[in-house]
Amino acid sequence: MENHGECSKPKKSKCCSSWGPTGARWADLPTVVLQQIFQYLSPEDRKNASCVCRHWREIYFHPKWWKAVTFRINHDNITKSKFLASTFASIVSKATISLECLTPQCIDEFIDLLRLLHKNNLLRSLVIEPSHCRLDDSVDSGERRIIEIRNLILDVLPKLREFSLGGLEDLAYFSDSFLRNASPSKITLLGLASIRDNLAINQMNYFTPDLMSSFKKLQILSVDYDQLSNTFLHNLKELNDLQRLIVHVHAIPTNHSETSNEAWKNFKVAHPKCLLRLTVVHAYMDIRKLHLQVLKENMPLSHIKVFFCEYVNLELLHILSRFYKNTLRSVMWIDSLSNVPGSWKFLRPSHNPDPLVLITWLCTQFEELVLYGYKYPEENLVAIGRLKGSRMKKLEIPKNDIVTESIRYRANPIKVCS
Numbered sequence: 115m116e117n118h119g120e121c122s123k124p125k126k127s128k129c130c131s132s133w134g135p136t137g138a139r140w141a142d143l144p145t146v147v148l149q150q151i152f153q154y155l156s157p158e159d160r161k162n163a164s165c166v167c168r169h170w171r172e173i174y175f176h177p178k179w180w181k182a183v184t185f186r187i188n189h190d191n192i193t194k195s196k197f198l199a200s201t202f203a204s205i206v207s208k209a210t211i212s213l214e215c216l217t218p219q220c221i222d223e224f225i226d227l228l229r230l231l232h233k234n235n236l237l238r239s240l241v242i243e244p245s246h247c248r249l250d251d252s253v254d255s256g257e258r259r260i261i262e263i264r265n266l267i268l269d270v271l272p273k274l275r276e277f278s279l280g281g282l283e284d285l286a287y288f289s290d291s292f293l294r295n296a297s298p299s300k301i302t303l304l305g306l307a308s309i310r311d312n313l314a315i316n317q318m319n320y321f322t323p324d325l326m327s328s329f330k331k332l333q334i335l336s337v338d339y340d341q342l343s344n345t346f347l348h349n350l351k352e353l354n355d356l357q358r359l360i361v362h363v364h365a366i367p368t369n370h371s372e373t374s375n376e377a378w379k380n381f382k383v384a385h386p387k388c389l390l391r392l393t394v395v396h397a398y399m400d401i402r403k404l405h406l407q408v409l410k411e412n413m414p415l416s417h418i419k420v421f422f423c424e425y426v427n428l429e430l431l432h433i434l435s436r437f438y439k440n441t442l443r444s445v446m447w448i449d450s451l452s453n454v455p456g457s458w459k460f461l462r463p464s465h466n467p468d469p470l471v472l473i474t475w476l477c478t479q480f481e482e483l484v485l486y487g488y489k490y491p492e493e494n495l496v497a498i499g500r501l502k503g504s505r506m507k508k509l510e511i512p513k514n515d516i517v518t519e520s521i522r523y524r525a526n527p528i529k530v531c532s
Contacts, residue, residue, distance in 0.1 A: 203230035278305025336360035431469035449487030
């Protein structure tokens with residue numbers, strides 16, 4: 115007989131085949147029991163527990179733990195993207211796709227993922243977050259792949275409650291088809307707005323306004339300004355709980371019919387809780403007349419974002435504090451000017467009182483100001499801080515754009531162009 119001295123024999127390491135105190139194997143624990151145990155664990159502890167054995171690992175991938183998954187498709191992580199797609203695409207309920215748009219390999223992976231999601235009967239949400247506003251079309255099959263993506267989305271839409279294109283221009287042109295295939299009794303979020311890459315293309319993203327009246331559960335809707343009209347607003351009247359309307363403006367088409375104050379007044383009566391968010395992108399020419407043709411006094415405007423229009427419309431900013439005292443919450447104006455004459459407009463004596471100070475003072479809900487590309491006087495920045503104090507959730511202006519009195523005199527703003 116082998117002698118181990120006073121020590122007992124070495125114990126076997128714990129694993130799936132180990133026997134517990136009652137003679138049961140760890141791997142033989144009923145699935146329903148393991149699910150109950152996992153339910154009390156944090157995501158990190160659940161991950162650690164899944165390393166015990168293959169059976170426990172299978173519990174880790176149960177659909178109840180993976181209701182929402184973000185699929186990141188980048189050229190440098192294709193292998194990981196394939197694993198996530200093969201593992202979760204068939205069980206996820208809420209799918210967010212972060213997509214690198216300008217790489218053919220990523221587009222192919224995107225199509226493969228959509229094919230897998232098409233087979234998933236649990237899917238309820240599909241949100242696309244593209245890196246750019248256009249899909250790669252550098253190869254001959256570019257247009258064919260866009261049509262294939264459209265068809266796969268059309269097949270998925272009937273089971274969705276949430277759907278967003280993420281601003282993809284190539285897919286926004288199919289908005290009418292998407293609306294016709296979506297289930298009006300289910301949809302609560304629709305993101306159909308685009309971000310235009312080529313403004314020279316005079317193709318509008320248009321769908322039949324009458325289609326909107328059947329989406330009675332819709333809560334969040336985004337569209338392009340091309341779509342906005344009195345008829346469109348009237349068709350939203352049938353919606354029961356619309357909370358947010360987002361409108362993207364790239365240009366003001368010459369044949370576009372402006373909305374009326376009366377239409378917006380009726381809209382607010384029908385949707386007292388709904389707020390409007392206006393996003394202006396690359397509207398190089400029309401930014402100068404935005405306040406004349408787009409803004410209406412009865413709009414329930416809460417957020418306005420202006421990106422890379424290369425011009426700050428001070429008249430528009432002044433109107434904000436007059437029209438939207440009870441609703442305006444956020445102003446973002448971002449350009450890349452910084453050191454050109456137009457970037458000094460906030461320091462011209464003729465533009466007093468400062469429109470941003472007026473907004474801060476008069477708009478009771480105002481809580482966010484982001485300004486890039488324009489010089490701004492230090493004393494006005496201090497005034498904004500004192501007016502709102504801790505109620506201002508975000509105040510973001512680059513340090514290099516804050517102008518003190520000494521810098522202002524050296525810059526000689528009298529010579530600044532409008």
